[in-house]
Amino acid sequence: MAKIAPFQGLRPTSDKVSLVTTRSYDDYSTTELAYSLEFNPFSFLHILNPAYANQQKVNIEKRYKAVATKFLDFKKEGIFVKEDKPVFYLYQIESKNHQFIGILAGTAIEDYQRNAIKKHEDTLEYRVHTFKDYLHFTRFNTEPVLLMYPENLALNQWIADFKQRESLYHFSTSNKEKHTFWKIDDRADQQWLVEAFAAIEHLYIADGHHRSASAELLLNEEQSSNNPHLNYFMSFLIAENNIKIYEYNRLIHDLNQHSKADFLELLSEKFSVKNKKQHLWKPTKKSEFAMYLDGEFYALQLKNNGQIDDVLSSLDAQVLYTELLHPILGVEDLRTDSRIEYVPGTESIITIKEMVDSGEFEVGFMLYPTNVSEIKELADNNQIMPPKSTYIEPKFRSGLIIYEI
16 A cells, blocks of 8 residues: 655746756756856756855755755745645656656655565665755755556556646756646545555655655654654656666776786686677677677677576676676675776767777676566565666656655
8 A cells, every 4th residue: 555645845937947947966067067057047956056165165064054045045036836735746758769757746654664665776874864964954855756656557547637637837948858747736636646556555666765765764863843744755656667777887997907818718707708899789688798898899698697596686787796897807896896887878888988998997888777577576575786777767857846844
């Protein structure tokens, strides 16, 4: 049983929504960030990056309080409007190749605690505490946890029918996406959604493990405040067949003191290795790996992979680590080893090639994407994926809807 609830969202006024909303802060290059801050006074980036001197020397508390102050400035200037009652939202994102649609709602931290909301990624304690502090000082969140639910024909039909109603927003963004947004404020519609999700046994976190863990930690620390908003975190609920999963590819700075010949020989003990020369090649199925080394692409296939009988051990990211990155290249902790970097599968393999050709990295590896069934099986068995195994879309725009605490 999944418990969802409407909430009094705060959102940009209709005339400013395309100016206010932004991609994730980390997606912006230094140049893009500077341009947006200079030429768009309504950008939510002004809140995330409030103007103060020597920001690298400002402590966390002062920085987050500056975010809160800038947020209040936006509210006072009438850039945001608050709903007059709790609502749900329906949100559709259209890109060139994909269309995503889902429900924006509050989801119960109680469900997260009792594992009705299931996890497949580990969290880093310092990141959980950092975002908890952010929530504590700013008292708002604009990044919902992406939750997936099993394919549901009744929900599909309800969403299709509701899409015929007049939207609240319809706007395009500079990355050529179209965004359509509906408010669900009718009590009968809200009750139907509450009952529909109550009939779903489990929800699965697709993206947002640190955000959900931070919300739980904040609730635990502030339970005596009796603040009802602490009992929920904002979520974007989407059907599992409507998400898009990309791989994270790996780049390694060196060959762990091996010569190219020695490295290829060690590699051939565990993998069948086929030289694809200059052909831009990437994996076409599970258990295949692509490698780019010294100006050439290679196809790798693990030998004797029939012996692997559990989902974690059979994950391509895990296979690459246990059979190659760790024993041959000496990569220890995938989270902290400075010799490895990650490139999401949304980037072209030419990016991998160029980064290796530049001399910054010695070798690059490309993987085949994980699928939803693997994520769910891991979560059902309380197993954890290796770091940087999945890059999942859709990505929510900052500043579109704000959940105040």
